[in-house]
Amino acid sequence: MLHRVEVQGFKMGVPKRHGCPSHGVGLTPDEKEIWVTDAVNRRMHIFDATVMPPNQVANVELRDEPGWITFRLDGRHAWPSTGEIVDTSTRKIVATLIAETGAAVHSEKMVEIHFHGTELVRTGDQFGLGRVMRK
Numbered sequence: 008m009l010h011r012v013e014v015q016g017f018k019m020g021v022p023k024r025h026g027c028p029s030h031g032v033g034l035t036p037d038e039k040e041i042w043v044t045d046a047v048n049r050r051m052h053i054f055d056a057t058v059m060p061p062n063q064v065a066n067v068e069l070r071d072e073p074g075w076i077t078f079r080l081d082g083r084h085a086w087p088s089t090g091e092i093v094d095t096s097t098r099k100i101v102a103t104l105i106a107e108t109g110a111a112v113h114s115e116k117m118v119e120i121h122f123h124g125t126e127l128v129r130t131g132d133q134f135g136l137g138r139v140m141r142k
Contacts, residue, residue, distance in 0.1 A: 010060035014045060014052045017066075022046035025074050031088070031115075033076035035095060038137035040064075042085060046072035051087055053098065065098050067091075075115035080131045080138070088115040 022028050024046065031044040034056070041054040041061055049069045054061035067085075075088035078095070085093040090104035090112045104112035119131035 012054065012060050012063070014043065015063055017045060017048045017050065017052075020047035023072055031073065031075040033078060033085070033134075034137040035085075036078055036080060036082040036138040038139045040095070042076050042078075044073040044076055044087065046074065049073070049089075051076060051085065051093070067093055067098055067100070069100075070103065070111060071113065075133065077117050077131070077133050080119055080121070080129065086117050088113055090114070 019028060028047045029044050030046065033042045034040075035042070039055070039057050041056045043052045043054065045052055049072055051067040051069065051073060052063060053065040053067070055064045069087055069089045069091055071089045073087040073089050077086050078084065079086070082095055084101070085095050087093070091100045092102040092104070093099065094101045106112050115133060117131075117133050120127065121129040
């Protein structure tokens with residue numbers, strides 16, 4: 008363990024799902040931020056990972072208890088499992104996933120697929136892993 012950093016300004020409690028208050032932690036593709044799920048407070052807590060220990064810089068309120076977080080391959084959007092699409096630069100919700108019946112859509116299984124014509128050229132996955140390539 009390099010550092011122990013706790014979310015500040017929010018209370019602990021008992022979540023509805025997953026049996027733990029924070030089931031998901033994601034690293035943005037550029038590896039500059041850490042996004043932590045907070046089921047009890049229905050939030051994503053954002054930490055600056057360019058400093059050590061990481062510093063809490065923002066919180067995003069969600070419509071339900073998040074269990075997971077992943078990011079677009081280019082890092083422009085965060086996708087918590089609660090179905091919001093969050094602009095990572097403004098940290099604002101720009102859209103929500105809604106079913107044809109009007110019900111909120113939730114998913115921890117997000118996959119991003121890029122094609123060039125009919126050729127598969129790049130894929131993402133449901134994990135919020137940093138994607139900086141090192142030599």
